[in-house]
Amino acid sequence: MYCKPKVNNGSVVIYYGVDGIMRFPTGVKISKDKDRQNKFKEWDSKKNMVSSDVENATKMNKVITDWLTKANDIVSRYLIDGVKITARELEKELTDIREGKIKVRSELFMDNYKEFMERKRIQLVERDSKSDISFSTYGTFQSTIDDFEAENGVVLKVSDVTNNDWLEVFHTWLTKTRPKEVLLKNGETYKFKTLGKLKSASIDKRFEVLTGFFSFLKEKELLKDDNFLKSYKRTEINVTTKIKTTLSINEIHTLYAHNFEDETKEKVKLIFLFSCLTGFRWKDIEDFKKNFISDFKGRKVYSYVASKTKKKLNKVAKIPLSDLAITILEKLDYKLKLYSNGYTNLVLHDLLKESNLFGELTLAEDSETGRQLKRYELLSMHRGRDTFITNLINTVPLHELMSYTSHEKLSTLQKYIDYTRDINPEYVTIFDKNG
Template identity: 25%
Template sequence: MKLTYSVRPVLRADKKKKDGTMPIHFSVRVGQYVTRIPSGKYINEKDWDSKNNCPKKKDKFLQLLATYLNKKASGFETYMLTQESLGKPITLIVAMNYFRDNTKVGLFDFWQQQITLWEFSKEHNTLKSYKSGLNIIKQFNPKMNFGDISYDLIQRFDVFLRKVRGNQDGGCFTKHKVFKAIINQAIIKGYMKENPYRNFKITASKGNREFLSINEVKKVMAYEIDKSNETLNRVKDLFLFSCFTGLRYSDVMNIKLENIKDEPSRIEINVQKTDRPLAIPLTANAKAILHKYNGHAIKPQTASALPKMANQVVNRGLKDLMKLVGIDKSISFHCARHSFASNLIENGVYISHVKDLLGHTNIAQTQIYAKSLSEDLYSSMDKLNDVYHHAI
């Protein structure tokens, strides 16, 4: 299907300058995607014709400005028609290239445009991280542009995160990761030549990978919740389903009936985080949860296999559930994945198999779960002692 596209000048009243003028942007639409690109021109609101999206032609300057904007828009139409005639795919990035070559796009505008481009390809929480990252960069250096980004600047940004904002290792890791990704996009699109992060190592915090033991999972399974408390019952089912499959919250929420296969019983999905295919065998416990929500009604294959719940709601419910069950641990939904991996390893499953079940690309990611607990070390030594004792 042929994509339609359009462009029109718009006044950004939300970006009013101290002198009272407002920037004029080009609102560009290609298919369902829309972004705004700065024209580099400013105007007083009283001189703007909001009905026709153009300057009021009260004097020579405004007439020239109107002619300039109209010429840019007409040039855009010609440019896009040319791209079509050359057989190039018509995308928002192609449209943006026209303006990039003809207007000065700063770092902050580029960052915002990139968020818009990712609107349909990244998770809501990921986009929030990029929006938050943009605000933090503006706090750090309100006048920063592409030419200011250097290894020295990244070092100073790290100090800003730790000393001014009080971020710990985990928070710093996330902010640096976001900034690095934006710089990579700028390099791809010709705004920068190299990424200074090549000399700056970003280290993730180790964190506390809390998980439930097999006996604790059994306690959750055995705990009866009043049927009238539908929300907490669903929280329990979703959490246990992740304990039985190792799937992340995003993947559990996205399972559809068409993803459930037979002979052998399994789930086949594309993992949301990595966009890689993954097949997970279904145990009897996992199948029982799926049957609970799908066994008594006829649904289309595109229907969700499990109830939809916001991550925050699930995590709040898990706090209540752990108290009721009598488990004194800080448990979030992601801990179910840790429980799945740790309990497989504890029961002697080869780590390479655990790696495949988790959808890891690197065995080092899986080895985190193979670290021995101190009590296991003492238990192992006791067993060795018993062996030698009986040998005498």
Template identity: 25%
Template sequence: MNIRYYIDKPNATNETAIYLFVRNGKKKLKFNTGRKIHPKYWDISEQEPKKGYPSRTKLNVYLTNLKTDVINAIEDLVQKGITTLEEAKDKIATIVAGKDLQETKVDFLQAYDQFLDVYKATRSEATVKKYKTIKNHLESFAAHKRTKLSFETIDAAFQENFVAYLVHQAKLTNNTIARKLKFLKTFLHWATERGYNAKSDYRKFKQKEEKVDIVTLSYDELMSLYNLDLTEKPKLERVRDVFCFGCFTGQRFSDIAALQPEHIKGDKWHLHTQKTKDILSIPLNVFALEILEKYTSKGKKLPAVSNQKTNEYLKELGKLAGIKDLKTHVRYQGAKRIQKTRPKYKFLGTHTARRTFCTISLKKGMLPEIVMKISGHKDYRTFRRYIDLDNNVVDIAMNSAWSK
């Protein structure tokens, strides 16, 4: 008998089923192993996952053991006088089903580790780090409740208790909790697709997000920072330049930090974004080109330091640039209102640059569709969170559009 594996759709653009193929003469049978894999990870000649597939070892062990069990079962049947595939069909099907059932009984946290291994291959390091943070919260929650995490307990009561833990013990705001629940739902959906989770309660998990104030620089504040004389403070000067480059291009700090001189073609930045894998062509305005010329003319890249250090230095820079107007931030932690009123410079961070670009561009008359094309935003709902248009801008726009 010939026993081998093959994938259902070798030319598929997404995951496809792995089948066990058994042939005896002209008679042949096939059995769905319950496993899927993307064709790009499948070695047709070797009948196994290619090197580089995140769960290669685990899947190989499963397939090898399944094939061994089927071979042993067929040999036993032959010794009993059963020589046709039709007679062996039920026995093989039982082995395949039993093997799959045994394999799918995966512990919750073991499944989460598998999930992280898979996501490492296709997601940015920053995104994977967010999912690791969720796992840490889940483990801390289980320890706090003195319970064991399992797919069977992920229901409405779990959500209520987990959210209460994130509010009272982890001290997270409602919007942060809402984002974490979305990440958790992504994992649970992944686990459901692989047969690890049979409950669908998680699909209804939801946490209300409150509208929050965002921090952006006005054009005058940005120019004040851009023109600030930092000759005697070279470290701050480099941080300022990288931050302002973000304000002039609208791109994420991670992409700016990865910018290489060869990515610049004339007055365009050809960017392959790290987070979304998009390919963008960013037109560089005179200010952005001036900053680039300052470093690339010497064969250097933009001198980005770590996100954390940049955030620290930006507060010092904002103070030096006189960005001191009082700003009130309101957040909610459960029903608790958390209000902070501080000088604006204390709220500055790397994310402020991207928001500043979007807001100033709109105020200067750029169409939202054009700003989104440059910033890489795909939908207006997400883009809307990045803009800060005051009532004065709205009034001017109305009067301009409807003047006699």
């Protein structure tokens, strides 16, 4: 980042300080009021943006980001040729853009990616939208490209990366270990931000970000077709199915019958089992409310909007509660929010190990040592949701089960299934019946 936004007497400007000082006005103005630290009340000095609680902050920050991107694009264009543009020259070019005399269109990968990432920041952070990819993943990808450019001594252009050859080079590079640092051409030492040696699941995440970015490039008309990327992902990136484990119905009842002397362990056991009986995510456990339970056709039903999809789908999930689920709620006095997620999982691992019910080895390995993991080491609160879905998938009609879990897509539901379960050979006996 060569330029940065600053507040100059209530006016937000783009600041640049090479061979002079430029304070280019963005047209965004905030209140001149300051706090006790003499900082502008409506300016987030840590994030260099208008504070999110200011009216129209999103639009204002979009204007600021647009000018910041334009300014950095110009500086980058000059640096490719080994020239540092002066503050006066940069101000003139930005003024020409404002007056419509010229248009800046950067070909640099990173300039366009930063613009793309800012869009994602607004979507995922300011608007609190839900996505399969967290905003931190986009930041990690930026660090990955920084490392790639440093290690390979290049400044990537869009045209450099939009082909199969680069995808293969990038893919291979992701699998290799990063050094701690490298000496750049200008004599400076660059310290790497990522470790490298990524496994297929992590590589898949990087390519998911790349897919979204390429769509952004198509929108900007910097890329005509991204089918080559989709084809490469489909044929070259094979994500190994994550080995997971779940509790069978018998194991749920066996664990329920196993009493722990420690009160905390007993309560955590009950919370975990309730998740196994309802498919609750952790946030849904925290948000549980007794008054959401109602009677329906002779059974208690819990109706709620899943926290994860509340702002995206707002779909109501309706879960019939088993007798055991009701018994657990009564034992917990209908209070599920007792401990933090991290602490609950720590206690859960301890009690599962202590129970001696889940000590068998699995095919999963420790990523560092290669040691085979035992079942209790794979179990966590989220495996309760997997347990619920896996135990019902072969007996409950799919549309009914998706009403329980609030899933919109069958493909999403299938991600929760424990495929290590033994097959049931009795299913094929249906073919033995005549009429």
